[in-house]
Amino acid sequence: MVSASKKKSRQYSVECLAYGFIESPQNSAMPMCPICKGSMSNESMRPCKLKRQQHRETAHKDKKDKPLEFFKNLRDEFQGRMTKSTVMKQSPQEVTNVIALSNSSVSRRIDEMAADIES
Template sequence: MADAGAKKKRRQYNVEYLKYGFIPSPHSEQLPFCLICEKTFSNEAMKPSRLSGHCKKLHRNKADKNVNYSKALRDKCDNNKTLHDMFAAEAHNNDYGQRISYNIALNIAKAGKAHAIGETLVTPVIHEVMTIALKTNSEPVLKAIFLSNNTVQRRIDEMDGDTEENICNILRNTEFSLQLDESTLSNNVSLL
């Protein structure tokens, strides 16, 4: 009887498995991934006989293809965008739009202008610059930049709170001293 505590043998991927149309799974290097049906199999299936059997049984019309066909499928699979890649690109677009929105709000605050100037002046100016000077469609950029009156006010308040918090942290963590002078007024009242 086999020892119950014995470890299972974990097979490693071999480059020769590419001729059967298999690569290591994108999620785990120890699992085979069929390039044709795009399925991941257990580690126990990582035997040449099982990989070949899968290919001959389920992909008869592609079983006699050479290794170059599998390499082309592998390259195509490597170039496919994942869900993570799509969300990362969208998050990057939102990130630059948010950064631009904060910078414009900062400039509005520095200039001491009304917060509504973002919608009434800045947005049309961005549109004009992009369409006339850069000859590009300004719509995706303008959708990413939020400059409504309330948004500008909120961004200025957030930056104000953040600046105040940073200054307080610096003062808490920095040693400094205060010098006080005491003097008296003409009616013998002391004044610090």
């Protein structure tokens, strides 16, 4: 009996940056376009497919001739942003302590929402 072969899963490589892709925050094995936040399939990570990748030329024509430094800056900017997963890594006490929950704040917010709904 022949065992089923495992499907090869490629890992993101820094070399993908030369083609305009960064590591996806949702799945570190997948490449992601930092311009439109679109993720590519694992199958598209083959070096020959990355070289033929038409994403930059079709979706971002104005960025197709940008140097590697441009995409490094995009990557650094993207990684520096505060994301939902970053907030969720904080302790719940830190997050809730920042939210003002005094009676006057809650009452004012309710009044503002009621006024918005009425208008």
